Structures are given as structure tokens and as C-alpha cells.
Amino acid sequence: xxxxxxxxxxxxxxxxxxxxxxxxxxxxxxxxxxxxxxxxxxxxxxxxxxxxxxxxxxxxxxxxxxxxxxxxxxxxxxxxxxxxxxxxxxxxxxxxxxxxxxxxxxxxxxxxxxxxxxxxxxxxxxxxxxxxxxxxxxxxxxxxxxxxxxxxxxxxxxxxxxxxxxxxxxxxxxxxxxxxxxxxxxxxxxxxxxxxxxxxxxxx
Amino acid sequence: xxxxxxxxxxxxxxxxxxxxxxxxxxxxxxxxxxxxxxxxxxxxxxxxxxxxxxxxxxxxxxxxxxxxxxxxxxxxxxxxxxxxxxxxxxxxxxxxxxxxxxxxxxxxxxxxxxxxxxxxxxxxxxxxxxxxxxxxxxxxxxxxxxxxxxxxxxxxxxxxxxxxxxxxxxxxxxxxxxxxxxxxxxxxxxxxxxxxxxxxxxxx
Amino acid sequence: xxxxxxxxxxxxxxxxxxxxxxxxxxxxxxxxxxxxxxxxxxxxxxxxxxxxxxxxxxxxxxxxxxxxxxxxxxxxxxxxxxxxxxxxxxxxxxxxxxxxxxxxxxxxxxxxxxxxxxxxxxxxxxxxxxxxxxxxxxxxxxxxxxxxxxxxxxxxxxxxxxxxxxxxxxxxxxxxxxxxxxxxxxxxxxxxxxxxxxxxxxxx
Numbered sequence: 001x002x003x004x005x006x007x008x009x010x011x012x013x014x015x016x017x018x019x020x021x022x023x024x025x026x027x028x029x030x031x032x033x034x035x036x037x038x039x040x041x042x043x044x045x046x047x048x049x050x051x052x053x054x055x056x057x058x059x060x061x062x063x064x065x066x067x068x069x070x071x072x073x074x075x076x077x078x079x080x081x082x083x084x085x086x087x088x089x090x091x092x093x094x095x096x097x098x099x100x101x102x103x104x105x106x107x108x109x110x111x112x113x114x115x116x117x118x119x120x121x122x123x124x125x126x127x128x129x130x131x132x133x134x135x136x137x138x139x140x141x142x143x144x145x146x147x148x149x150x151x152x153x154x155x156x157x158x159x160x161x162x163x164x165x166x167x168x169x170x171x172x173x174x175x176x177x178x179x180x181x182x183x184x185x186x187x188x189x190x191x192x193x194x195x196x197x198x199x200x201x202x203x204x
Numbered sequence: 205x206x207x208x209x210x211x212x213x214x215x216x217x218x219x220x221x222x223x224x225x226x227x228x229x230x231x232x233x234x235x236x237x238x239x240x241x242x243x244x245x246x247x248x249x250x251x252x253x254x255x256x257x258x259x260x261x262x263x264x265x266x267x268x269x270x271x272x273x274x275x276x277x278x279x280x281x282x283x284x285x286x287x288x289x290x291x292x293x294x295x296x297x298x299x300x301x302x303x304x305x306x307x308x309x310x311x312x313x314x315x316x317x318x319x320x321x322x323x324x325x326x327x328x329x330x331x332x333x334x335x336x337x338x339x340x341x342x343x344x345x346x347x348x349x350x351x352x353x354x355x356x357x358x359x360x361x362x363x364x365x366x367x368x369x370x371x372x373x374x375x376x377x378x379x380x381x382x383x384x385x386x387x388x389x390x391x392x393x394x395x396x397x398x399x400x401x402x403x404x405x406x407x408x
Numbered sequence: 409x410x411x412x413x414x415x416x417x418x419x420x421x422x423x424x425x426x427x428x429x430x431x432x433x434x435x436x437x438x439x440x441x442x443x444x445x446x447x448x449x450x451x452x453x454x455x456x457x458x459x460x461x462x463x464x465x466x467x468x469x470x471x472x473x474x475x476x477x478x479x480x481x482x483x484x485x486x487x488x489x490x491x492x493x494x495x496x497x498x499x500x501x502x503x504x505x506x507x508x509x510x511x512x513x514x515x516x517x518x519x520x521x522x523x524x525x526x527x528x529x530x531x532x533x534x535x536x537x538x539x540x541x542x543x544x545x546x547x548x549x550x551x552x553x554x555x556x557x558x559x560x561x562x563x564x565x566x567x568x569x570x571x572x573x574x575x576x577x578x579x580x581x582x583x584x585x586x587x588x589x590x591x592x593x594x595x596x597x598x599x600x601x602x603x604x605x606x607x608x609x610x611x612x
Contacts, residue, residue: 064609065546074609082602093564100568138269156297159381160304169373169577173584176377177567194286201268201278342473360501363585364508373577380581398490405472405482 021121083192094181144193151186225325287396298385348397355390429529491600502589552601559594
């Protein structure tokens with residue numbers, strides 16, 4: 001058994017960081033469902049969550065630098081914390097851009113896209129406590145990969161819908177940027193699952 | 205010698221996955237040369253190849269989880285399989301978007317771009333059996349990097365050609381998205397070669 | 409002490425590669441401040457610097473393959489050299505695209521963006537000699553991360569400025585591509601700092 005009391009602290013920190021993702025995707029869903037002029041306060045709250053995520057990552061780094069024993073390789077814990085951060089960055093960017101560009105309606109399909117992100121965040125948060133028994137994590141990895149494929153499929157259909165003849169090219173560009181950040185968040189969830197899988201492969 | 209009968213199975217699986225790339229780039233070339241209304245069946249065939257790639261990656265993961273001895277570090281084999289998958293994803297996306305957006309003519313330079321991708325896939329497939337004597341792989345890494353530089357150069361010239369005054373901005377956007385997926389496929393080939401190089405550096 | 413005379417050579421090579429970044433960001437700043445028709449010679453000089461960077465990476469790879477003892481794990485030195493290369497590629501691309509697209513004025517905020525890149529390159533070059541006492545590098549990592557956040561914020565504001573109603577969509581697209589390469593350079597600086605952090609975490 002490589003799990004030590006010290007290790008418990010890592011699981012708690014990583015679980016907290018992953019739960020942040022659930023809050024962030026929930027806020028993004030609210031923002032997509034809100035009227036355009038009700039978006040800004042939701043984007044600000046999401047930005048605070050992103051800051052909280054930066055603090056969580058920093059705590060994990062400090063813990064890494066001060067622990068003699070870690071439950072997994074240091075660089076894998078560092079990578080995992082970094083990937084959680086990446087997801088938050090893209091969620092925050094999507095919300096910020098929607099406000100900054102004064103986007104009109106979100107294009108068709110956006111809510112479905114955000115629902116996929118919500119599912120990915122819940123799966124991720126649920127997987128963290130299981131890091132101590134990594135053999136059980138393969139279904140998580142497979143499911144997140146399937147969600148990323150779905151996000152990708154939705155993303156392309158949203159774009160095809162935007163590119164209708166006669167559309168205002170500048171409005172298309174704005175909406176495209178916002179939806180792209182959502183797609184990048186889905187990619188970042190996949191990379192996060194890969195970082196979990198790297199740990200699982202080493203432990204197997 | 206770290207190569208075991210078990211190791212042979214990894215080389216066979218990785219070689220099969222890399223040969224898939226040759227089939228996929230070949231189909232993309234056919235699609236770029238075909239009339240617009242003949243593209244869809246080719247895109248569907250490319251999509252099947254991408255599915256076959258997912259199965260190959262899955263077999264490699266199962267083999268990794270059930271092998272006591274692996275020819276290289278587990279995480280490096282996992283990374284290599286993942287990079288092959290990334291290339292396939294971008295090739296599939298380029299074909300799918302061309303159909304989905306009902307793209308007219310491909311912009312000038314697209315066929316040259318796809319030919320670079322065909323070359324990269326052939327080099328990659330040819331390098332896989334050589335993984336057991338990694339000292340010989342440096343020319344592969346250098347050549348793939350040169351091809352990526354060439355793809356990058358072609359990509360920029362295609363864009364410059366698209367941005368001619370008076371062009372229809374929506375049509376430019378569509379073509380840009382499709383060609384970008386090709387450029388990402390070239391990048392993904394470079395990352396694949398980096399994963400091979402990581403193994404080579406460890407073995408040296 | 410793992411630092412050997414051989415190790416000194418790695419520090420010298422990595423320091424040289426990082427100093428290249430200072431030259432490259434300086435040239436990009438000159439280019440952004442120059443009149444449109446004075447850009448081309450500066451882009452060519454930046455391109456030469458990028459070539460010099462390729463040679464430096466190659467020297468590091470040869471040194472890696474011929475050294476029995478290395479100051480850090482081989483793959484971490486390889487990764488660090490690769491990340492320096494990535495930054496150079498994006499700086500070169502930004503300059504090349506500005507010339508190739510015959511961009512008019514750079515959008516508001518571009519000079520601030522380039523100044524952030526200049527700061528990141530100076531911090532990076534200053535950090536290289538400190539690789540032998542990695543405990544001192546955390547402030548570097550934190551500062552580069554903050555600069556990346558700043559670049560991201562500037563990038564989004566530049567885009568919001570570009571998307572003013574009535575703007576010429578093709579001109580917007582061109583400027584967007586150029587500024588995106590600058591943002592990618594800032595990202596690449598962050599990844600470079602992550603590679604330094606990976607070494608620091610292993611040494612701690």
C-alpha cells in the first residue's frame with residue numbers, strides 16, 4: 001500500500017479541485033440559459049471559481065514540494081492538477097467572451113454542448129476519490145472520451161448551422177470563438193482523463 | 205534485450221495502428237481530388253477507419269494492462285497510441301467538415317498539403333517496426349519535423365490566397381476550418397514523432 | 409551533486425537557446441512598431457533566429473544522445489528544448505503572417521501584447537542558469553503564469569475591439585490570425601515554464 005495519511009491530503013485537494021469543475025460547468029449552463037443582460041454576474045462568479053481553482057492548484061504544488069512521500073509520482077499529480085486548471089480556464093474564457101463580445105443569442109446546439117461539459121465534470125469529480133484504487137477508473141476514461149467525441153460532433157454541427165448563406169460574418173466569428181472555448185473545455189476534460197489513465201497504467 | 209514475445213505483440217499492434225494512418229491519408233487525398241458530390245462516401249469510409257483506430261488503441265490499452273513485461277515504459281506506449289489517434293481525429297475532422305459545410309472547391313494548395321500528410325503517414329508506418337532498434341529512428345524524427353514545417357508553410361500560403369479582397373467571408377471561414385484540420389493533422393504527426401523520440405532518448 | 413562538467417554544457421546550450429527568445433521577441437516588437445512596408449526585413453531576421461533555434465535544439469539532442477550522465481532526466485531536457493522551439497515557432501509565425509497578409513495597422517493592444525512576450529522571454533533567459541538550483545525557480549513559474557494570464561486578457565480585448573459592427577470581416581480575420589500567434593507564443597512560454605517546474609518537482 002502506497003497510500004499514507006499524507007496521501008489522503010492529496011486526494012482531498014484533488015477532489016476539491018475537481019468539485020470546482022462541477023460548480024463552473026453549472027454556472028456556464030445558467031449563463032447559456034440566461035437572458036443576454038443577465039450574463040455578466042454569472043461570468044463574474046465563474047471567474048471567481050477559476051481563481052479558487054488557481055489557489056487549489058497552488059496548494060497542491062506546495063503540498064508536493066513539502067511531502068517526502070506522495071501517493072503517485074510527483075509529476076503525475078502535478079500534471080493532473082494542471083489539467084483541472086486547463087478545463088477551468090476554457091470554461092472561464094467561454095463565459096468571458098460571451099459577455100465581452102456582447103453576443104446575441106447563443107447558436108443552436110450550445111445548450112447541448114454545455115450539458116456534455118456538465119456530465120464530464122460530474123464524472124471527473126466522482127473519479128477523484130477512486131484514484132486510490134485506479135483499476136476501477138477505466139470506465140471513467142472511456143466515458144470522458146465518448147463525451148469529448150460527442151462535444152466534437154455538436155461543435156461541428158453548431159458551426160455548420162452558423163455558416164448559413166447571408167449570415168453576418170462578424171456575428172458568426174463571435175459565436176464561433178465562444179463555442180470553440182467550450183469545445184476546448186471538452187478536449188481539456190479528455191486530457192485530464194488521460195492524466196488519470198497515466199497514473200492507472202503505472203499502477204497496473 | 206528487453207524485447208520479449210509479448211513485446212512483439214505491441215509492435216504488431218502499433219504497426220497496425222500506423223498503417224491505418226496510410227489508409228486514412230489516402231482516402232483524404234481521394235476526397236480532395238473528387239467532385240464535391242462524390243465526397244460523402246469517402247468521408248464515411250475515412251470515418252470507419254477512424255473507428256478502427258479507436259479499436260486499435262483500445263486493444264493496445266488492454267494489452268498494456270494485462271502485460272507484466274512491456275518493451276518500453278508503459279506510459280510511452282500509451283502516449284504513442286494516443287498520438288496516432290490524434291492524427292486520425294484531425295484527418296476525419298477535415299473530411300467531415302468539407303462535407304458538412306458543403307464546401308465548394310478546395311482552396312489552391314490543398315492537394316499539396318494532403319500529399320505532405322500522405323508522406324508523413326508512410327514514414328510513420330515504416331518507422332514502427334524499427335521501434336525495437338530505436339537508434340535508427342532519428343532520420344524519421346527529422347523528416348517528420350521537416351514535413352510539419354512544410355505543411356505549416358503551405359497552410360499560411362493557402363490562407364493568404366483565401367484572404368483576397370472581395371472574397372466571401374463566410375466561404376473563407378469554411379475553407380479555413382477545413383484546411384486548419386489538415387494543419388493540425390501535420391502537427392499531430394510531429395507530436396507522434398516526438399513520442400517516438402522520447403522512447404529513443406530513454407533507450408540511448 | 410549531479411552537476412558535472414558535462415552538465416555545464418547543457419546549461420550553456422539551454423541558456424543560449426533561451427537568449428534567442430529575447431532576440432526574437434525584440435524583433436517582433438520592432439516589427440509591430442515599424443511602418444507596414446518596413447516589416448519584411450524584420451520578419452526575415454526573425455526567421456533566421458528561428459533557424460538558429462532549430463540548430464540549438466539539434467545540438468542539445470546530439471549532446472543528449474552522446475552523454476552518459478545528464479544533469480536532469482533526458483526526457484525533461486528534451487521537453488524543455490522542445491518548448492523553447494515552440495515559442496520561437498509562434499513568434500516567427502506572427503511576423504510571417506503580418507507580412508504575408510499585408511496587414512494594415514496592427515489592432516489596438518498589439519504592442520502591449522508583444523511587451524508581455526518580451527518580459528516572458530527575459531524571465532525565461534534569466535531562469536536558465538538557475539536550473540542547477542531549481543528550488544529558486546518557483547517565482548519564475550508563477551510570474552510566467554501571470555504573464556500568460558495577462559496575454560490572454562489582452563488577446564480577448566483585442567478581439568472585442570476588432571469585432572466592431574461594420575468592420576471588414578476579411579481584415580478582422582487577418583488581424584485575428586496574427587494576434588492569435590502571439591497568444592500562442594504566450595501559451596508556449598507557460599508550457600516552457602511547466603517543463604522547468606517538472607524538473608523542479610523531481611529535484612525537490
